[in-house]
Amino acid sequence: MKSAKKLSVGFVTGFLTCFVLFGGTVAFAASGILAERSACRVFVDGREVQMEAYMIEGSNYLKLRDVGELVGFNVWWDGAVRIDSSSPYTGTAPAGKSEQPSITDAAPAPDASAEANAAVFSGSYTREGFNALRQVVTGAEKSGSVMMTEDTRQAMQKAAAAISDWPGYQLNRTADGMSHFTASYSTSYEDAAKFCQAFIDGLAEKSDRDKVKEIAFYVCDRLTYDASSTATPRVALSTMGVNKGNCMSYAHNFKFLCDMASTPCIFVHSADHQWNMVYVEGSWWHVDVSSIDVGDNLQTRAYSRVLYDDDYVQGASYRQTEPELTAFVKEVMVPGSTR
Numbered sequence: 001m002k003s004a005k006k007l008s009v010g011f012v013t014g015f016l017t018c019f020v021l022f023g024g025t026v027a028f029a030a031s032g033i034l035a036e037r038s039a040c041r042v043f044v045d046g047r048e049v050q051m052e053a054y055m056i057e058g059s060n061y062l063k064l065r066d067v068g069e070l071v072g073f074n075v076w077w078d079g080a081v082r083i084d085s086s087s088p089y090t091g092t093a094p095a096g097k098s099e100q101p102s103i104t105d106a107a108p109a110p111d112a113s114a115e116a117n118a119a120v121f122s123g124s125y126t127r128e129g130f131n132a133l134r135q136v137v138t139g140a141e142k143s144g145s146v147m148m149t150e151d152t153r154q155a156m157q158k159a160a161a162a163i164s165d166w167p168g169y170q171l172n173r174t175a176d177g178m179s180h181f182t183a184s185y186s187t188s189y190e191d192a193a194k195f196c197q198a199f200i201d202g203l204a205e206k207s208d209r210d211k212v213k214e215i216a217f218y219v220c221d222r223l224t225y226d227a228s229s230t231a232t233p234r235v236a237l238s239t240m241g242v243n244k245g246n247c248m249s250y251a252h253n254f255k256f257l258c259d260m261a262s263t264p265c266i267f268v269h270s271a272d273h274q275w276n277m278v279y280v281e282g283s284w285w286h287v288d289v290s291s292i293d294v295g296d297n298l299q300t301r302a303y304s305r306v307l308y309d310d311d312y313v314q315g316a317s318y319r320q321t322e323p324e325l326t327a328f329v330k331e332v333m334v335p336g337s338t339r
């Protein structure tokens with residue numbers, strides 16, 4: 001790199017933890033990988049600077065654009081990451097530098113929104129974004145490209161995260177300002193998928209209700225509740241061991257297995273709690289796996305309810321911070337299901 005500036009990253013003991021999926025210090029990316037806000041310190045030419053950093057599976061990550069802007073090299077995206085170490089940072093491709101064709105020739109998403117509850121389309125939650133996300137949910141590796149405002153992009157990123165695990169859904173923007181979704185299976189979860197396949201195969205003859213119950217208990221067998229710990233499917237579902245995990249850990253391991261079992265499932269969150277909803281027998285039901293595992297009491301678990309309706313789930317811990325997001329992603333997973 002031609003720039004003379006040097007960047008170094010130091011570490012401060014400890015890290016922040018919360019249980020909010022969006023807007024907090026802990027989040028699961030659309031790929032399903034857990035990211036925690038890092039307390040690392042960043043220096044450029046010996047001067048400490050403020051830069052957003054995240055801890056992912058034991059390593060600290062910085063945004064390449066942020067590094068380029070501070071250190072002095074250009075970074076841009078045109079379907080691939082491009083770096084020009086000889087040019088100052090602009091965040092855009094210099095004239096003639098775009099080497100990737102814009103992804104505008106992908107087939108447009110079919111109008112799945114016509115089947116959905118029209119009430120979920122308001123503000124930033126658009127039919128165009130819905131159709132693009134629905135296209136990858138139904139099996140496409142890449143959706144058609146659509147134009148989105150920045151508010152809609154942010155809303156669609158939240159929607160993708162609320163339904164992502166196996167596969168994960170990522171919103172991408174091309175050089176011409178169009179946006180599209182891609183679907184991919186995280187390689188870090190492959191061992192977990194292989195380990196759990198026999199269990200999933202054993203659910204084939206069970207009712208949808210019993211599948212959900214068996215999946216919830218399977219997660220409980222591999223986690224013990226600890227509010228300060230996280231355990232992704234890569235950790236909790238790759239061996240027969242028991243790992244510590246918070247409510248988010250239970251929710252993501254449950255979602256991973258529901259995805260493997262083709263059971264429609266989404267993430268739901270309040271200010272300090274996360275749980276799931278599943279579509280079973282023609283209705284959406286709440287499933288809070290962490291509450292089933294209270295005290296690791298197998299006798300209590302045997303009599304636990306697994307599926308709860310809206311009337312039963314009450315209190316501050318279940319007061320959703322983004323109910324409009326929940327309604328939207330329910331329709332993405334099962335169009336017409338909230339009518």
